[in-house]
Amino acid sequence: MTSAAWQHVTDSEPARAVLYRGGHIHSAAHPRATALLTARDGTIAWIGTADDADEIAAAPGDRVDAVADLAGALLAPAFVDAHLHATATGLALGGLDLAAAPTLRAALDAVAAAASAGAATLLGTGWDETRWPEQRPPTAAELEMAAGDRFVYLARVDGHSAVVSGKLAAASGASLLAGWLGDGLCRGDAHHAARSTAYDTITPGQRTDAWRRLRATAAALGIAALHEMAGPEVSSADDLAALLAHAATEPGPLIAGYWAGDAAVLDDLDPGGRLAVGLGGDVFVDGSIGSHTAALRAPYADRPGHRPPPLLDAHAVATTVLTALATGRQPGFHAIGDAAIDVVLAGLDAAATAGAARVAATRPRVEHCVLAHPDQITRLAAHGAVAVVQPAFDTHWGGPAGLYATRLGADRAAAINPFAALAAAGVGLALSSDAPVTPLDPWASIRAAVGHHTPAARLTLPAAFTAATRGGWHAARADTDGHGTLAPGHPATFAVWDLPAGLAHLPGHPPLPDLTGPDPVCLRTVARGRTLYDATTGNGQ
Template identity: 50%
Template sequence: MTERTAPQSEHRTVLLRGGEVHSPADPFATAMVVERGHVAWVGSEGAADAFASGVDEVIDLEGALVTPAFTDAHVHTTSTGLALTGLDLSRAASLTQALRLVREHSAARPADQVLLGHGWDATRWPEQRPPHRAELDEAAGGRPLYLPRVDVHSAVVTTALLDLVPGATGLTGYHPDAPLTGAAHHAVRAAAHAAVTPAQRTAAQRAALAHAASLGIGTVHECAGPEISDEDDFTSLLALAAAQPGPRVVGYWAEQVADEKDATRIRELGAAGAAGDLFVDGSLGSHTACLHAPYTDAPGTSGTAHLDAAAVAAHVAACTEAGLQAGFHAIGDAALSAVVDGVRAAAEQVGLARVRAARHRIEHAEMLTPETIAAFAEFGLTASVQPAFDAAWGGDDGMYAQRLGADRARTLNPYAALLRAGVPLAFGSDSPVTPLDPWGTVRAAAFHRTPEHRISARAAFTAHTRGGWRAVGRDDAGVLVPGAPADYAVWRTEELVVQAPDDRVARWSTDPRSGTPGLPDLSPGKELPVCLRTVVAGQTVFAGPNG
């Protein structure tokens, strides 16, 4: 892209022209004007001439695509930054390679530093097991080391880290030579995170937000809480985001609310709601998602229930009364049944209309049934979901099938059924569980491993842009129309297409409906768009070499 720029001013007016602008206001738009942090106009190249002499900056898009910036509706920002700057085991192809990476990481770090890693997944390793404690002790050189599984619901640790947590061996979820879960996991995680200095934390947060901006992400929903991070981490992130150019951060604090006093404290933290990862259960990978029937590969367990329907009802009712958004982490079918039963009880107490108006949200919502989907629609619950989970663990040979059997696994993440029922969708990554990758997320939903759960690329794109804004109660954003916030990204991409109802793809410029703007072809094997520039509220927060 090339620019012609006038002297700097407090409220700059910018004309972008010579590209493709993804806007429902004009499906053939090639130009856009931004003024005072909002979209002022979208239209054709010829009409753009009228603005050229009266703007502060003209950007020649040179054929690039302009879209709304993405919103990632579920992120753990500090953990994402620590994974970006620290030990990342997500690409380890074997237990042997993972242990080698631990040795290399340990050798490169100060001797007095607690070691942090992330991302191992033994289901992908030929050994089919996590490292034993003795193996980790040796690889880490006897130092404290915390290594959560990719889903962050269990972890392997060294003896030296356990020694920093008095009483850990007596806590629920402690296993002498297996991953820690439950209270034992929470205790060692708290000890490991407490060792992160404020400077390390800030560096990690900056790294995560900069990486998000480089991917065309304009907003992230931080899903924090007392069992995940701590208040200092949460408030420091919100302060950092407010003080520097970068993606917006909408914060959720996952703590139960009993009354107005609790709700006031949540608001004073700067949280948009008492939602996010308020755990009803755990994860499938760690055998802690709560199921109606036992795991296929662990017949003696049906997972772990952290909240029952009564606790859900109390939280939803209190939040609704206080005008605060509520929400939960729920993955297993039994956990989702507890959620809908609890929300139903809350609606009977405070009124269905008030519950629907609050736009409460459920994170992950993987093992849905027709009955729970109908309840989501009835109560106006937003499904905050992660299509990359299916891409990573779906299919007849994936982790889901290992844990549940192929038949149950095929029911997971039913996005098409959710949309048919009228359930609002908001897409995210749960980073660092799966990477920040918005176009990859859209592709994963459009090419779901179970064909009947696929949705159109257009619907998936909407869930990853406008859906995230709607999930926080904003209906006027996430779309490039006059009056909307000027949150947009500029992309280098191949020819635009429109996905037809029968899944055929036609050139967008000859689409007979002519009311639908095109999107990049996201078919498997196609190169995904490359971000050239990301803008939030009219301010550039990322510019690549050609942006």
């Protein structure tokens, strides 16, 4: 995906020439800089020190529209969330998010409270039975007692299984399909049918409200770009088309789209590659560890003998890669387990017969890449792959007492999310939330990468910050114009941060916050010179 992928962003608000001065500028090219000037074309015009800033501030008004006193704040590249699900996240931000429910009873009470508001369909997410004392999901009967005669769709936290009401199961035909586990619980084809039927009840107005909520929340967190993972098993082509149209007409973080479905549908959605939507992303080679659907080389420790096969074979992966190559698009694959990564690698090997360098130039993405072994990591690097990872997964499910250890055993769980090894081997690394699976929270993601439960897997703070910023542009093949680094001529895309704990002392690196204390607070988010969020107003200007 070239930088053209980002050109559909609204230009309704003109970029301004703003002189930011009196702070700290995160620029490798100018490590001692205290000031930065944006240009009216949305690029950075100048970076320098206080003395030069005084001269610029005193210059005629045709060069500077406004002066902003940073007052000791840090101005740094804005964050990119490189993998999320926009509609589901926006709905969760304004509705039924069960992630904080401490018990099954509390979750059912939340469902009942949402039902009392009168919605005809209840859409929820975030439940995790492993965190509840009951150690089980709700049943269809319990959902009906809480919500009455309604469609109820509650996705598990990993998004790979759900529990649904009897009415929704009947209307969608889920109970007749593969993956129906009984008592409202479903995965696979049954899950996809139930989700599709439930989401078909969302009105255009509700979707628009969800996207506005998502983009406003992201901008207030210093996020200037989002990668939407769409596909027939997680959303729809219509949903992706409407999201891209929304982003073209309303201000907010930039949107890069990925479609994990048939290439012909993608051609209809994006004729001629005008938006350079990626062919892939959440192309499911497997499921998730939490739902026992990740494809593993060895069986699950807590289900002896259970070893589900990959959902695709190497031929299907190679076909997707070659189609992407022929159409100038970028391929991507959802692969969590080591057996799934084996399939992706075999497919890349097969596709590379058409030219290894050409395949590497597509920058194939591996979404999640959770259980990657050293031999696999070396081969991913040789294919020019990018691993789009979620450090918060380790926070939520890692460690000796976490879900990964329960599902896989302590030894295999210790190999989960090998961030440092991926980076050291030269695999491109981009951080993301997979929202609504984990919350939008870039600093928490960086903390998780730096404080991984397995010390050998930890990233340094500079490496984690780079993966959370420039890594996202690299993952979308949108870094050729300088996005993700601050230098004259590069896009003026950055965030300004108040520093409650001050700066970290990192010799040889541009300034970064000291994360031993409270998180930095976002004061402003800017994309291509246009303000997406300003703390003084709470929105763009």
